[in-house]
Amino acid sequence: MPAGKFNVEKFSEAIGGASVSEGWNSVLLVSRNRDEYHIHVFWEPDDDEPNRTKLQVDYHAWPPEEDDSEEHHVSADNFFDWLSQYVDVATASAHIHAEFEYPTEQWQSRIMALPIKVPFDDKTAVIEGLSIALPLAPQGVNQAWVIWNKKRLKLQIFADRSLHFKDFTPREDVEALNAVVKRLIGEKSL
DSSP states (O other): OOTTTBOHHHHHHHHOOOEEETTEEEEEEEOSSTTSOEEEEEEEEOSSSTTSEEEEEEEESSOOSSOOOOOOSSOGGGHHHHHGGGBSOSEEEEEEEEEEEEETTTEEESSSOSOEEEEETTEEEEEOEEEEEOTTOGGGEEEEEEEEOSSEEEEEEEEEEEEESTTOOHHHHHHHHHHHHHHHEEEOOO
């Protein structure tokens, strides 16, 4: 978060119920429909720039594993809109790491067939993944990793996107990133 643009003290006080681990403050927020999704919100001072605060939001498209979350007056659904009152900018640049998984019996890489068996020390090694630098950064995605294992095709996406605090929902960004994923993988022909 930009220096002087995030009132972290008032934010921390208002959100309440934070736990602290390894310097990070954190809270778990669930969606109004508790079975839909949840987010983990983390914040700490930026070691490289003490005037700045690192803010990290982890979005999970499933209910929380443990329901030990404290009740908060803000839910995962309106977190960013609620956060905007503590931020003195309408938009911030966000660096996003996203991970998607698909069953390998249905999905395959469009870029390169995986796995690839290659010789190694008189044995066979297996290339299970590849890293792709994407031209023109569609939806802000500049890099993708495609990793295959017997059960899952996993994609890790790295993107830089503008985050508009008002009316922002993680689901829309997930759908935008997933559109890029679907250009890298495809359903197998039956």
